[in-house]
Amino acid sequence: MTLLRFPIPQAGPQTDAHAYALRAGRMFDGFTLTGAATVHVRRDRVVAVDRTGSVPPGVRLVDLGDDVCLLPGLIDVRAHLALDAGPDPVASLVAADDQRLLARMRVAARTALYAGITTVRDAGDRGYLGAALAAETAADPGLGPEILAAGPPITTPGGHGHFLGGEAVGRRALVDAVRERHARGCSLVTVMASGDVRTPGSDPTRSQYTRDDLRTVVDEAHRLGLPVAAHAHATVAIADALAAGVDSLEHASFLGGHGAVEELRLQALVAGSGTFVSMTPVLEAGAYADAVHGAYRSLARLGARIAVGSDAGVAPARPHDILPYDALELTRLGVSPLAALKAVTSEAATLCGTEGRKGRIRAGADADFLAITGDPLSGLTALQDVRAVFRAGVRIR
Known part of the structure; x- marks a missing residue:
C-alpha cells in the first residue's frame, strides 16, 4: 500500500509554519459529542479547543466541513x-x-x-x-x-x-x-x-x-x-x-x-x-x-x-x-x-496507560485525529466513512 500524505495548506509569510486550526461541524472529544469546534494544533500537540470558531491572525485554517465529525484517533x-x-x-x-x-x-x-x-x-x-x-x-x-x-x-x-x-x-x-x-x-x-x-x-x-x-x-x-x-x-x-x-x-x-x-x-x-x-x-x-x-x-x-x-x-x-x-x-x-x-x-x-495524551481531544493531547462524515452516535457505520486522518499533527489522509 502506498502511504499518501495530504499537505496542510502552506504557511504564508505572516503565519506560524508549525501551527494550524482544524474546524469541523461536530466533535467527539473522547467523552461527549458536541457541535462545531475548532481545534488548534502546534507541531504534534493540541494547544486549545475553541467553540466560537475564531482563528487568530497568522493561524492557517483547515475547514473539514459542517458534515464532518472530528474524533480522537x-x-x-x-x-x-x-x-x-x-x-x-x-x-x-x-x-x-x-x-x-x-x-x-x-x-x-x-x-x-x-x-x-x-x-x-x-x-x-x-x-x-x-x-x-x-x-x-x-x-x-x-x-x-x-x-x-x-x-x-x-x-x-x-x-x-x-x-x-x-x-x-x-x-x-x-x-x-x-x-x-x-x-x-x-x-x-x-x-x-x-x-x-x-x-x-x-x-x-x-x-x-x-x-x-x-x-x-x-x-x-x-x-x-x-x-x-x-x-x-x-x-x-x-x-x-x-x-x-x-x-x-x-x-x-x-x-x-x-x-x-x-x-x-x-x-x-x-x-x-x-x-x-x-x-x-x-x-x-x-x-x-x-x-x-x-x-x-x-x-x-x-x-x-x-x-x-x-x-x-x-x-x-x-x-x-x-x-x-x-x-x-x-x-x-x-x-x-x-x-x-x-x-x-x-x-x-x-x-x-496513555490517558490524557491519547483517546481524547483537549489541550496537551497528541494531535491524532480521525475525521468522518456524519454523526457517529446515530450509527457507527460513520466510522468507516473517513474524510481525514492526522497522526502527530501530520495529515495522512
Missing part, C-alpha cells in the same frame, strides 16, 4: 502486526525471515493508520520486531500508529503462540521472561493464560498456567512498571488471571464454563473489579461465536470496563483496519454507541 488495544490476515498467517510468519516479516509489519501498520487507527497495542510479535517498528513510527509518525509492543507472548512449551518464541515454564523462567521484555523496551507483557483454536493442539477451554504462575508474571511485571494482558478464553483461566491481578483480560470468552450460575458470578466479579475486558467481536461464524457473544452481552449488561482489541492479523476476517467494524459490532451486542466510541478512544487510552 482510534486505539486498537490488541493487534498482531506480525500476522498478515491471510489464509494461513502462522505458516506465512514461520516462512518469513526477520527482514521480510518487519516489512510486512510496516504495511500492516500503515493499513491501520489509513483507517484512522493512530495507536496500536501489539499483543505479540516475534523477535521483538514490534519494538523495532515502534521506534520507527516514533521517529516518523507518518509511517504508522504509535505502537505499544509486548514482544513475544509468554506461553507454555508448545502452547498457544509458541511459534513466536516466548515459551517459559517455572517461576525462574517466568521472572526472566518478564525482565527480558522490560529490558527490550516493551510497553506491556502478554501471557497466554489459556489455549486457542488457532494453534494446533491448543485448547481454548483449558488453562495453560496456574494461578500462581500468573501471579508470578503479574508481580514481576508490576514491579518493573509494566501492565499485564492475559489472553484468556477459558472460564478457569479468566478466574485465575483476575485473581492474579492482571490489567486486562484479552477476549474473555468464557469457554468451557462451570455452569451458568458460576459463570454469571464470575462475570459479575470481572465487572465489579474494574479490570478491563479487551473484547474481540467475532464477525465470522464459528463453533464458539454464540458463546463469546453471549458472554459479551452479559459483561456489557453488568457494566464491565470495555476496550476493543481487534486481534487483527490472525485470520482473513481480521485485517489490520477492522477496528471500526468491531466498534459497530459492539453496538449489536448491547453496548451503546457512546460506550462503543469510548471503547476505541478514551477507555482504550486508559487501558494503554
Whole structure:
C-alpha cells in the first residue's frame, strides 16, 4: 500500500509554519459529542479547543466541513502486526525471515493508520520486531500508529503462540521472561493464560498456567512498571488471571464454563473489579461465536470496563483496519454507541496507560485525529466513512 500524505495548506509569510486550526461541524472529544469546534494544533500537540470558531491572525485554517465529525484517533488495544490476515498467517510468519516479516509489519501498520487507527497495542510479535517498528513510527509518525509492543507472548512449551518464541515454564523462567521484555523496551507483557483454536493442539477451554504462575508474571511485571494482558478464553483461566491481578483480560470468552450460575458470578466479579475486558467481536461464524457473544452481552449488561482489541492479523476476517467494524459490532451486542466510541478512544487510552495524551481531544493531547462524515452516535457505520486522518499533527489522509 502506498502511504499518501495530504499537505496542510502552506504557511504564508505572516503565519506560524508549525501551527494550524482544524474546524469541523461536530466533535467527539473522547467523552461527549458536541457541535462545531475548532481545534488548534502546534507541531504534534493540541494547544486549545475553541467553540466560537475564531482563528487568530497568522493561524492557517483547515475547514473539514459542517458534515464532518472530528474524533480522537482510534486505539486498537490488541493487534498482531506480525500476522498478515491471510489464509494461513502462522505458516506465512514461520516462512518469513526477520527482514521480510518487519516489512510486512510496516504495511500492516500503515493499513491501520489509513483507517484512522493512530495507536496500536501489539499483543505479540516475534523477535521483538514490534519494538523495532515502534521506534520507527516514533521517529516518523507518518509511517504508522504509535505502537505499544509486548514482544513475544509468554506461553507454555508448545502452547498457544509458541511459534513466536516466548515459551517459559517455572517461576525462574517466568521472572526472566518478564525482565527480558522490560529490558527490550516493551510497553506491556502478554501471557497466554489459556489455549486457542488457532494453534494446533491448543485448547481454548483449558488453562495453560496456574494461578500462581500468573501471579508470578503479574508481580514481576508490576514491579518493573509494566501492565499485564492475559489472553484468556477459558472460564478457569479468566478466574485465575483476575485473581492474579492482571490489567486486562484479552477476549474473555468464557469457554468451557462451570455452569451458568458460576459463570454469571464470575462475570459479575470481572465487572465489579474494574479490570478491563479487551473484547474481540467475532464477525465470522464459528463453533464458539454464540458463546463469546453471549458472554459479551452479559459483561456489557453488568457494566464491565470495555476496550476493543481487534486481534487483527490472525485470520482473513481480521485485517489490520477492522477496528471500526468491531466498534459497530459492539453496538449489536448491547453496548451503546457512546460506550462503543469510548471503547476505541478514551477507555482504550486508559487501558494503554496513555490517558490524557491519547483517546481524547483537549489541550496537551497528541494531535491524532480521525475525521468522518456524519454523526457517529446515530450509527457507527460513520466510522468507516473517513474524510481525514492526522497522526502527530501530520495529515495522512
